[in-house]
Amino acid sequence: MKLKVCGMKTKDNILNVAKLNPDFMGFIFYKNSPRYFNSVIPELPEHIKKIGVFVDATYDYIKGIVQKHQLHGVQLHGNESPELCKQLQDLNCTVIKVFSIKDSFDFNTLEPYEDVCDFYLFDTKGKHPGGNGFTFDWTVLKNYSSIKPFFLSGGIGLNELNKLLSFLKRPEAVFCHSLDVNSKFETNLGLKNIEKLKEFKSLIQT
Numbered sequence: 001m002k003l004k005v006c007g008m009k010t011k012d013n014i015l016n017v018a019k020l021n022p023d024f025m026g027f028i029f030y031k032n033s034p035r036y037f038n039s040v041i042p043e044l045p046e047h048i049k050k051i052g053v054f055v056d057a058t059y060d061y062i063k064g065i066v067q068k069h070q071l072h073g074v075q076l077h078g079n080e081s082p083e084l085c086k087q088l089q090d091l092n093c094t095v096i097k098v099f100s101i102k103d104s105f106d107f108n109t110l111e112p113y114e115d116v117c118d119f120y121l122f123d124t125k126g127k128h129p130g131g132n133g134f135t136f137d138w139t140v141l142k143n144y145s146s147i148k149p150f151f152l153s154g155g156i157g158l159n160e161l162n163k164l165l166s167f168l169k170r171p172e173a174v175f176c177h178s179l180d181v182n183s184k185f186e187t188n189l190g191l192k193n194i195e196k197l198k199e200f201k202s203l204i205q206t
């Protein structure tokens with residue numbers, strides 16, 4: 001199972017997380033987030049994909065950030081249109097379209113995005129567009145009707161491990177490509193706990 005660590009902020013912490021070799025690292029380019037990234041991403045090993053997180057940003061803003069930080073992909077947390085996703089794919093960017101779930105979800109909503117994004121990411125619907133820190137009912141994914149690989153996100157931490165490992169054995173997890181973690185591994189906003197991440201990574205990869 002692949003791992004994305006999201007909401008990175010400071011140089012030392014970014015470099016320490018990078019030593020764990022996650023598959024993706026996420027940087028939030030949404031000014032209202034306490035994890036807003038407004039700095040320079042230090043050089044990372046090529047195999048760690050740099051993902052920019054946006055909420056209802058314009059094409060020009062996203063394109064500017066992608067070019068400035070040499071991002072591999074974008075993660076879209078707002079009401080971005082399929083047309084915008086297509087434009088971003090044409091930039092040679094991996095597009096991860098986020099859908100937030102509370103108690104239920106109409107998977108027909110995904111249909112217009114099928115051909116214009118590379119991954120879906122299922123997060124928990126809460127007060128904020130992301131980083132809410134609690135899980136949604138993963139059994140909702142029993143109705144997942146696509147074959148597109150998805151990221152599972154929202155409140156995932158070490159305490160969720162047993163539930164997570166049993167979810168990953170279920171048929172509805174067959175297209176689960178990566179786990180996305182954030183606030184449950186923080187010592188402070190944007191600052192990740194390396195030991196906890198190391199433990200989590202080893203447990204999801206055994």
Ligand SMILES: O=C(O)c1ccccc1NCC(=O)[C@H](O)[C@H](O)COP(=O)(O)O
Nearest residue numbers: 006033129130131132133154155182183
């Ligand atoms: O984390 C944020 O502050 C944030 C704000 C606005 C949009 C997205 C944001 N985070 C994106 C992520 O990928 C998070 O990892 C995801 O929402 C799960 O977060 P958490 O529930 O804290 O594990």
